[in-house]
Amino acid sequence: MPDTAAARTTRLLIDGELVAGNREPIRILDPADESVFAWSASASLEQLSDAVSAAERAFPAWRNTPVSRRRRTLREIAALLREHEEELAVLLTREQGKRLTESRGEIDRSAWWFDHMAEIDVPWDEVVEEDDERTVRVRRVPMGVVAALAPWNFPVTLAMWKVAPALLTGNTVVLKPSPYTPVATLRIAELVCGVLPAGVLNVVTGEHDLGAALTSDPRVARIVFTGSTATGSAVMRSAAATMASVTLELGGNDAAVVLPDVDIDVVAEKVFLACFTNNAQYCLASKRVYVHASIYDEFAEQFVRVAERVRVGSGLDPDVDLGPVANRDQYIRVRGLIEAATHRGLSFHLRGAIPEGQGFYIHPHVVDDPPEADPVVAEESFGPIVPLLRFHDDDEVIERVNASAYGLGGSVWGADQERAERVAQRIDSGIVWVNETQRLSPAFPLGGHRMSGLGSENGLDGVLQYTNVQVISIGRNT
Structure with missing residues (x-):
C-alpha cells in the first residue's frame, strides 16, 4: 500500500x-x-x-x-x-x-x-x-x-x-x-x-x-x-x-414500491439512482425494490440495462458514474454480504465485477426476488447490492414494507398519483416520496420511525x- x-x-x-x-x-x-x-x-x-x-x-x-x-x-x-x-x-x-x-x-x-x-x-x-x-x-x-x-x-x-x-x-x-x-x-x-x-x-x-x-x-x-x-x-x-x-x-431499510402503470424506461433509471447513489452508502437509499408482478420481468431487464451502463472508477474521473466503496472495513463487509448471498443460493439478475488490485471497487449487484426473510432484504446492506421483489396488490406490498424494524424513508412510483399517494400514506416511515426520491431541504424535518x-x-x-x-x-x- x-x-x-x-x-x-x-x-x-x-x-x-x-x-x-x-x-x-x-x-x-x-x-x-x-x-x-x-x-x-x-x-x-x-x-x-x-x-x-x-x-x-x-x-x-x-x-x-x-x-x-x-x-x-x-x-x-x-x-x-x-x-x-x-x-x-x-x-x-x-x-x-x-x-x-x-x-x-x-x-x-x-x-x-x-x-x-x-x-x-x-x-x-x-x-x-x-x-x-x-x-x-x-x-x-x-x-x-x-x-x-x-x-x-x-x-x-x-x-x-x-x-x-x-x-x-x-x-x-x-x-x-x-x-x-x-x-x-x-x-x-x-x-x-x-x-x-x-x-x-x-x-x-x-x-x-x-x-x-x-x-x-x-x-x-x-x-x-x-x-x-x-x-x-x-x-x-x-x-x-x-x-x-x-x-x-x-439506519434505514427503505423500500421503493413500483406500481404497474409506470413508464418502465423512465422509472427504472430513477429507481436505480435511488438505490445506488453514493454507492448505496446512504441511509435513505432504496435498499429493497418491490415491483408489481405484471411488470416485474420487463422492469428487471431495464434496471439491469441501466446497471450495465454504469462506469465505476475514481471519483476524480469526470467520466465515472460510481466511485469506490468508502473504506476498507465497509468494502470487506459488502464483499462478505455478496459472498454470503451466493452461498445461500440466491439468484442474481446481475453479478457486478469486483476487480482485483488497488481500490475498493464493487460494481452493482442485483438480486432476483429473494425470500422476504433473507438478510439481503431484511437487513441494511449499505453497499452496491439490491434485491428486486415481486408483489401482487397494494395491501400485500404495504404489509411487507412495514414488516421491517426500520422506518426512515421510502418511495412510491406510479402514473396514477392518487393511488401512489394512498400507498405512500400507509408506509410507516419518516419521509416517503412519490415519483421522486431523496429530495431533502432545510425547510422540512427528517426523522425516523421505530429503529x-x-x-x-x-x-x-x-x-x-x-x-x-x-x-x-x-x-x-x-
Missing part, C-alpha cells in the same frame, strides 16, 4: 486554536487507490475534555449574542464554504470516494443549509395567555454544549446539519467527525476559526473511544448523532445517565429541538 510523501496533515480546533492531536495520527486512505493522502490529528481523551470545557466557557457569551449577529455568522460560514467549494470537494472525494460532482454538491448543500437556517423564523418569545390577572410567555432558550457526531457517508453535510441550527439557537458545539473521513471537516474548522468566538465550535477527531466519552460527558446538554442503529442505542444508554437531550438519525431514530433534524421542528422551553408567568401587581 503506497504512502504519499506529501500527504496532508490536519489539526484539531479546540478553544479557537488549531492544535495537533496528542495521539498517533490516523492514516487516511484514498479509497480509489488505497494511497495515504492525509494524516489526521487524533485527539486524546484529555483534549476531548478540553474541547467540552472550551464550549462550556464560551456558552454564556454566545447565548447572549444577539440573534441578528448569530444569523450573520451563519451567512459568513456559508460564504466561506462557497468560496472554498472546489478545495473542499477534492478533499471530500479523496477521503470518501464519491464522485467530484457529488462532493461539490455536498459542499454547496452545506452552504445552503447555513443560509437557510439564518432565515428561519424561530418563535423565541411568544405570548400565549394575557388577561387582567397575568401574562404568560413561552420562551425558547439554548441548552448549552451540543455534542455533534457525524458519519462517513456524507461527512460534511451531516455535520453541518447539526452545527448550523446549534449555533443559530445560541448553543456551543463539540463536533466529532468519523475517523474515516475527518479531513474536509477539519479544513472547514480552519476556515471558520476566525469567524466564531473561541470555544463556540470545537472539532476533534480520533479513535472510536472519543464518541463514548463525549456522549457520556455530564457537561453535554444535547447529543445529535447520525449513524448505525447499534451505535445509536449505545448513545441513548450514555445519554440516560446524564439526561442529555438526544436526536438520533439511524430508524428519535427526534428530527432540519426545518423549524429540527431547530426547536436545540432549545429548551421556558415559561414566564407574570401576575399583575395587587
Whole structure:
C-alpha cells in the first residue's frame, strides 16, 4: 500500500486554536487507490475534555449574542464554504470516494443549509395567555454544549446539519467527525476559526473511544448523532445517565414500491439512482425494490440495462458514474454480504465485477426476488447490492414494507398519483416520496420511525429541538 510523501496533515480546533492531536495520527486512505493522502490529528481523551470545557466557557457569551449577529455568522460560514467549494470537494472525494460532482454538491448543500437556517423564523418569545390577572410567555432558550457526531457517508453535510441550527439557537458545539473521513471537516474548522468566538465550535477527531466519552460527558446538554442503529442505542444508554437531550438519525431499510402503470424506461433509471447513489452508502437509499408482478420481468431487464451502463472508477474521473466503496472495513463487509448471498443460493439478475488490485471497487449487484426473510432484504446492506421483489396488490406490498424494524424513508412510483399517494400514506416511515426520491431541504424535518431514530433534524421542528422551553408567568401587581 503506497504512502504519499506529501500527504496532508490536519489539526484539531479546540478553544479557537488549531492544535495537533496528542495521539498517533490516523492514516487516511484514498479509497480509489488505497494511497495515504492525509494524516489526521487524533485527539486524546484529555483534549476531548478540553474541547467540552472550551464550549462550556464560551456558552454564556454566545447565548447572549444577539440573534441578528448569530444569523450573520451563519451567512459568513456559508460564504466561506462557497468560496472554498472546489478545495473542499477534492478533499471530500479523496477521503470518501464519491464522485467530484457529488462532493461539490455536498459542499454547496452545506452552504445552503447555513443560509437557510439564518432565515428561519424561530418563535423565541411568544405570548400565549394575557388577561387582567397575568401574562404568560413561552420562551425558547439554548441548552448549552451540543455534542455533534457525524458519519462517513456524507461527512460534511451531516455535520453541518447539526452545527448550523446549534449555533443559530445560541448553543456551543463539540463536533466529532468519523475517523474515516475527518479531513474536509477539519479544513472547514480552519476556515471558520476566525469567524466564531473561541470555544463556540470545537472539532476533534480520533479513535472510536472519543464518541463514548463525549456522549457520556455530564457537561453535554444535547447529543445529535447520525449513524448505525447499534451505535445509536449505545448513545441513548450514555445519554440516560446524564439526561442529555438526544436526536438520533439511524439506519434505514427503505423500500421503493413500483406500481404497474409506470413508464418502465423512465422509472427504472430513477429507481436505480435511488438505490445506488453514493454507492448505496446512504441511509435513505432504496435498499429493497418491490415491483408489481405484471411488470416485474420487463422492469428487471431495464434496471439491469441501466446497471450495465454504469462506469465505476475514481471519483476524480469526470467520466465515472460510481466511485469506490468508502473504506476498507465497509468494502470487506459488502464483499462478505455478496459472498454470503451466493452461498445461500440466491439468484442474481446481475453479478457486478469486483476487480482485483488497488481500490475498493464493487460494481452493482442485483438480486432476483429473494425470500422476504433473507438478510439481503431484511437487513441494511449499505453497499452496491439490491434485491428486486415481486408483489401482487397494494395491501400485500404495504404489509411487507412495514414488516421491517426500520422506518426512515421510502418511495412510491406510479402514473396514477392518487393511488401512489394512498400507498405512500400507509408506509410507516419518516419521509416517503412519490415519483421522486431523496429530495431533502432545510425547510422540512427528517426523522425516523421505530429503529430508524428519535427526534428530527432540519426545518423549524429540527431547530426547536436545540432549545429548551421556558415559561414566564407574570401576575399583575395587587
